[in-house]
Amino acid sequence: MTREEILNKYGKSKDNLLYILHDIQDNNPRHYLTEEDLRAVANWLNLPYSYVHGVATFYSMFSLKPRGKYIIRVCESPTCHLMGSSDVIVELVKTLGIGIGETTKDELFTLELTSCIGVCGVAPAMMINEEVYGNLTPEKVKQIIEEKRRESK
Amino acid sequence: MPKRLDILVCSGAACISNDSTTIKNKLQAVLKEHNLEDEVAIVETGCMGPCELGPVMLVYPDGVFYIKLKESDVEEIVKEHVIKGRPVKRLQWTTPEARRIVEEKKQIPFFEKQLKIVLSNCGKIDPENIEEYIAVGGYEALAKVLTEMTPEQVIEEMINSGLRGRGGAGFPTGIKWKVTRESAGDEKFVVCNGDEGDPGAFMDRAILEGDPHSVIEGMAIAAYAIGAKQGYVYVRAEYPLAIKRLEKAIQQARKYGLLGNNIFETSFSFDIEIRIGAGAFVCGEETALIASIEGKRGQPRPKPPFPAQKGLWGKPTLINNVETFANVRHIILNGSKWFASIGTETSKGTKVFALSGKVNNTGLVEVPMGITIRELVFDIGGGIPDNKKFKAVQIGGPSGGCVPAEYADTPIDYESLKKLGTIMGSGGVIVLDEDTCMVNLAKFFLDFTVEESCGQCVPCRIGLKHLYDILDRITKGHGKMEDLETLEKLGEEIRRTSLCGLGQSAPNPVLSTLRYFRDEYIEHIKDKKCRAGVCQFEVKEEEVSLEEKLKGII
Amino acid sequence: MKLEDLRKIREKAEKELKLREGKARVKIVVGMGTSGIAAGAREVLKAFIDEVEKRNLQDVIVTQSGEKGLSSHEPIAEVWEEGKPIVVYGNLTPDAARRIVAEHIVNGNPVTEYVIEVKEA
Numbered sequence: 068m069t070r071e072e073i074l075n076k077y078g079k080s081k082d083n084l085l086y087i088l089h090d091i092q093d094n095n096p097r098h099y100l101t102e103e104d105l106r107a108v109a110n111w112l113n114l115p116y117s118y119v120h121g122v123a124t125f126y127s128m129f130s131l132k133p134r135g136k137y138i139i140r141v142c143e144s145p146t147c148h149l150m151g152s153s154d155v156i157v158e159l160v161k162t163l164g165i166g167i168g169e170t171t172k173d174e175l176f177t178l179e180l181t182s183c184i185g186v187c188g189v190a191p192a193m194m195i196n197e198e199v200y201g202n203l204t205p206e207k208v209k210q211i212i213e214e215k216r217r218e219s220k
Numbered sequence: 221m222p223k224r225l226d227i228l229v230c231s232g233a234a235c236i237s238n239d240s241t242t243i244k245n246k247l248q249a250v251l252k253e254h255n256l257e258d259e260v261a262i263v264e265t266g267c268m269g270p271c272e273l274g275p276v277m278l279v280y281p282d283g284v285f286y287i288k289l290k291e292s293d294v295e296e297i298v299k300e301h302v303i304k305g306r307p308v309k310r311l312q313w314t315t316p317e318a319r320r321i322v323e324e325k326k327q328i329p330f331f332e333k334q335l336k337i338v339l340s341n342c343g344k345i346d347p348e349n350i351e352e353y354i355a356v357g358g359y360e361a362l363a364k365v366l367t368e369m370t371p372e373q374v375i376e377e378m379i380n381s382g383l384r385g386r387g388g389a390g391f392p393t394g395i396k397w398k399v400t401r402e403s404a405g406d407e408k409f410v411v412c413n414g415d416e417g418d419p420g421a422f423m424d425r426a427i428l429e430g431d432p433h434s435v436i437e438g439m440a441i442a443a444y445a446i447g448a449k450q451g452y453v454y455v456r457a458e459y460p461l462a463i464k465r466l467e468k469a470i471q472q473a474r475k476y477g478l479l480g481n482n483i484f485e486t487s488f489s490f491d492i493e494i495r496i497g498a499g500a501f502v503c504g505e506e507t508a509l510i511a512s513i514e515g516k517r518g519q520p521r522p523k524p525p526f527p528a529q530k531g532l533w534g535k536p537t538l539i540n541n542v543e544t545f546a547n548v549r550h551i552i553l554n555g556s557k558w559f560a561s562i563g564t565e566t567s568k569g570t571k572v573f574a575l576s577g578k579v580n581n582t583g584l585v586e587v588p589m590g591i592t593i594r595e596l597v598f599d600i601g602g603g604i605p606d607n608k609k610f611k612a613v614q615i616g617g618p619s620g621g622c623v624p625a626e627y628a629d630t631p632i633d634y635e636s637l638k639k640l641g642t643i644m645g646s647g648g649v650i651v652l653d654e655d656t657c658m659v660n661l662a663k664f665f666l667d668f669t670v671e672e673s674c675g676q677c678v679p680c681r682i683g684l685k686h687l688y689d690i691l692d693r694i695t696k697g698h699g700k701m702e703d704l705e706t707l708e709k710l711g712e713e714i715r716r717t718s719l720c721g722l723g724q725s726a727p728n729p730v731l732s733t734l735r736y737f738r739d740e741y742i743e744h745i746k747d748k749k750c751r752a753g754v755c756q757f758e759v760k761e762e763e764v765s766l767e768e769k770l771k772g773i774i
Numbered sequence: 775m776k777l778e779d780l781r782k783i784r785e786k787a788e789k790e791l792k793l794r795e796g797k798a799r800v801k802i803v804v805g806m807g808t809s810g811i812a813a814g815a816r817e818v819l820k821a822f823i824d825e826v827e828k829r830n831l832q833d834v835i836v837t838q839s840g841e842k843g844l845s846s847h848e849p850i851a852e853v854w855e856e857g858k859p860i861v862v863y864g865n866l867t868p869d870a871a872r873r874i875v876a877e878h879i880v881n882g883n884p885v886t887e888y889v890i891e892v893k894e895a
Contacts, residue, residue, distance in 0.1 A: 084515035085498050089457065112515075125517040125674075126498030128457055144419035145614070145664045146576045146650050182501055182668060183419035184458045186812050187576035187648070188583045188845020197460040201812030201848075224883050282884065283859040283892050305882025330844055331891055343805055343842035343852075345791075354780065355787030363777055422809070429807045430840015461808050465840075476783075477775040484777055576845075583809070583845035 068094055070104060074111045081112055084122055088129055097133040097174070127181070134177040135170045137215055141193040144183035151204075152191040156180070158205035162212055175219055176212070225260045225302060228278040239291075240275035246294040247277075251302075260302060273313065287313045330581045333600050335562070337570050338546045339586045342430030347465050350472040353433040359478055361549035365441050366486045369552075374445040375401060378548070380556035382568030387413055387504075387541030388619065388645045389721075390567075390634045396538065400528040401446040403536035410443045410451040411532065411539045413509060417456060417501035418617030419668060420648030423572040424542035426584055428455065428462035431546065432469035436479065436492060438545030441552060443490045446538050451492040454509050457499060466494060501672035505720050506531075506539050508674065519674045520720035541646070543572055563589035567633035572647055577614075579651040580605050587632075594628040597651055608653040612736070616645025618665045619725030621732025622658065641732050643725070657754035658737040659744055662729045663691040669726035680723030683714040687730060697757030699745035707734060799833040800879055801854040802826075807841025814867070815849035821868035822851070825875040834879055847890055853878060864890035 073090050077083040091104050100123055109119040123129045141147075141156055160166065163176050170177040186192045189201025193208075200211055229244045244262065251260055273287040277297070284307045286297065293311055300306045345352035353359075365374055379394030400408065412435060416424040427435065439451045455463050470492055473479040481489040495513045502508045503518040506527050512518040513532060531537025547569060551559045560568050567589035573596065576582050580602030587596065593613055597603070604610050612622040615632075621642035623630060630636050634644050652661070666688040675681045687710055690703050711727030718724045734741060743749045748757045804810075804819045822836045842850040847864030853874070854860050861884050863874060870888050878884045 081515035082495070082513060085496060085512065089496065089498065122515070122517055125519075126500050128499035144668060145661065146420050148664055149577050149650070149652070149656065149661075181458070181499070182672065183417065183421070185416060185422040185425045186809050186845070187420050187422055187574060187650075188809050189812050189848060190576060190582075192812055194458070199808050199812040201809065224877065224886050226886060280886065280889075280892065331893070339843065342807075342840040343850075344803075344839055346837050347840050348838075351783060351787040352791060354784050355791045357784070359780060360784075363780060367777065426807055426809075426841040426843070459808070461811070484775065484780075581844060581846050583847075584841065584843040 070094075070107055074107065079112055081114065084108070084112065084114075084119070085126070087111075088123060092129060096136065098135070098138055098177070099130040099133050101131075133170070133174075135175050136219060137175060137195050138177050138179060139193060139195050140179045140181035140184070142182070142184050142191065143180040146183070146187040147191040150190040154205055155191050155193070155203045155208055158208050159212075162209055175216070225282075226263050226280040227260060227302075228263045228280065230274060230276050230278075235274040235276065238274045242291050243275050243277070243289050243294060246291050247298070250294055250298045254298060254303065256298070256302060279307070282307065285313045286311045330583075330585070330600055330602065333591070333595065334586050335570050335588050336586050337550050338427065338434070338543055338572055339430075339584065341434065342426055342584075345431070347430050347432055348468050350433060350469065350476060353431070357553065358433050358549075359437055361552040362437050362440050362444075362478070363484055365444055365552055366484050366488055371401065371445045371447065374441065374552070377551060377556045378445070381551045381559040382556075382563075382566075383544065383547055383551065383559065384567065384634065385541055386543035386547070386571065386646070388418075388616070388643065390644060393540065393544055396528060396540070397442060397445050399526075400536050400538040403529050405536050406447075407535050408446055408448040409532045409535060409537040410439050410446065410448045411509070411513070411527075411537055412439055412451070412453040412545055413504065413506070413539055413541050414453055414455040414459070414462070415497055415501075415504040415509060416459075416542070416646065417504050417672075418619075418646050418648045419665075420574060420576055420614070420617055420650045421646045422574045423584060423647045425459050425462050427542050427546050427572075428459065429465050432462075432466045433473065434546045434549060435466075435542055436469060436473055438540075438548035439492060440479070440483070440490050441548050442538055442540065442545065444488055446536075448538070449489055449491070451490065452495050452513055452532070453492060454495045454497065454503070454513060456497040456503075463494060463496060470494070500674075501668075502674045502720075502722050505722060508720070509539065510537065517674070519676050520722075522719060543647070564631065564633045566635050567644075571632070571644070573632075573649050574647055575601050575649050575651065577650040578604055578608065578653040578656070589633045590631045592629050592631055593623060596632065596649065597628070601651065604651070604653050608655065611652045611654055611656055612658070614650040614652060614661070614729070615648070616643040616728070617648045618669050619643060619721070619728055620645045620648075621728045622652070622661075622736060624736045641735055642728065655752050655754070657695075657750050657752040658733040658740050659691065659750075660695055660752075660754050662733045663688065663695055665729040666691060666726070669722065673722065673726075677717075677719040677723060679714045679717040680719070680726065683710060683718075684723065684726050686710060687714070687727060691730065694741065694744050695750075695755040697744070697748045697755075699741075701742075701745055703745065704734065704738070704741060707731075798835045799855065800831075801835045801837060802874075802879075803837055803839050803852045803854065805840070805842040805848065805850040806838040809841055809845045810848045810850065813845075813848035817868050818849045818851065818866045818871050821871035822875065825872045826879075829875065829880065831875075831879065834875075844890070850890070853884075859892050859894055861889055862891035862893065863888045 077087050092100050105119045109116045163171055165171055186201050191203045192201040251257055275289045277286040300308050375397050383393040384390040479491050497503050500518045503512045505520045508518040508520040510532050527537045527539050563569050570586050570588050572586045585600050610625045612624045614622045637644050670684045670688050673680045693699050711731045714727050715724050802822050806815055826834050849866040850864045852860050852862050874885050
């Protein structure tokens, strides 16, 4: 879908802003919002560019930097921390060879930390795009990354 | 090798005197004859109950209870039941009493002590099939309200039920509905707060994923009561499955005429739309949520005016939590008296808790208000894994505090928890054992609230960061005794002067751990010791490997 | 819709929910809340469906529900059979699912090692 097609799905009402930003970001294979995207949205909704920029930077799920095909979001909240999320994060850093907030050179994976994702019963947990993975161990995480690499070929 | 059948043989005194040992021996022999020893386990138990009906035998997991057995029956039971899977009806006891015994003997207590009202459909019906919801009485409450009750009567029922907001604040729901109804203005809104961001809480997610229609029905009833035509459910974007299921439920409800114009051929019209968040915990606060729906940065504003008076787009808006709405249809169908008979004097009904952390059974439990922490952690939670010592529970998420083990017999209700310096919160209960450092835990909660602060007001934006820095120093071995007083004073100041509930409650984990675990703080400062073995002290930069560095940062 | 329509739908749906009228002998309900899915419930659901199809079991339905509640024992599935107590299985794997179809559904022998609860229907 083009950006114009996405905008045309929504009415020109300010309360559609979050939906529009989500849609445009999901439509971009690099999962981020470009400056042109923000300008186009501002024009569509008849809002100042700074306003749209302000909203995009307020919410943690929007990114203004290009990211990978798979956004890995590891929960760093208290329960996951208690149940061993540090080991999972260390394993991911080692396996992917990147730091937190960074993207792998092949543009496949971005590693981020996130607040509680609501599956504390199977902590430690993470999301990769919209898929949720629980009961994580360093070994399991390695397998999941392998799976995703194979899937992407 | 695991066995496929357990046969419980009663070896209570009465049965033995009735020759149950002969039965058992015969059973062993016959099983051996048919080479079934590896598949069937014979378990000797104590008295199972009706002694006059012995000898008895209980076959699991089939749940078959055999009574008045003779040695000659054993061969038949093995041939017909064990081998062919056909229980021998003439020897079987199937009265309610029998069923009770069957259930008693093999029940993970997790399910036993619960009273499922809000969660009654979760795990039972297919949430993507509206007819299954209707099959269990769905939309009957809405029908009753629209055809037999006035809005005022509905509100009275809600007030009499004693239901209090389940999102954490515990405000009387009926009163909120009344105030919203009485607010001036002919356009009103109903909003469902599904921005469940408390670490450790996942009740609302389960309800939206497992029984979305119960929330839709609750909102429709509320809309009728306050005079609204439009509703919104605000769901956090981290819950894609909940969004998908809710979307499907709304579409099906529209198709069946349960949302839209002239519902049940009355003059009442109501429809719902979903609005999603984008990763901001503060949007769980009412005014921030409203701002977010309006397409703004999710920043709270001062109250009053309250949303009930001036909410979405300046109109009177009723905002209730997912679990609160899920209770409504039950109150309407069974009556406010029934609801008020459950729970305690001031905290009526049930509460769904999300049990996580160092406990054997994690997950969602729904219990009557007033159950004790001990029952929750041990009877339902199954106790602490690896035989570790129970230390405390953290209740109320980042707005709450901890309750140490010595208060385990405290009933869980709004007032009792407040007295201990914590809050009920939305329902997240994190169980902690002897390997948990309370100082590190407080730091962790602060890390969360510092990250999630919207940044508008100084006490929260700067104050919380300052609190975090002090805790960070203490956990790294650079604490000073004056820090304890600073933490308390600063914490109290932030509580008093922050703009919204996030800042006002963020110091709670610190203040609560200082109250009950002060000696742990002192040990960190004076002795550079962490009794749980979590905090690393005096580690020089060069000596820290990548792994340790990350562990320290995280 | 009219009130009578709601009642009619309820009557019909109640029967289907309870497996009466010979519609199905057995119903397998797999917990598909996010906790279950995060623990592997999707693969378990698929295994149930595949095995039932493979064996051409016309009188067995495989369906889903929301979260069962016991996260530590996910993936969880319940086996409902007319006239029998409900058997609740936990800690499931795709292999366990296939075993359950073969041993419990076809041969009437529940796979004890995965049973976490037995409750009245």
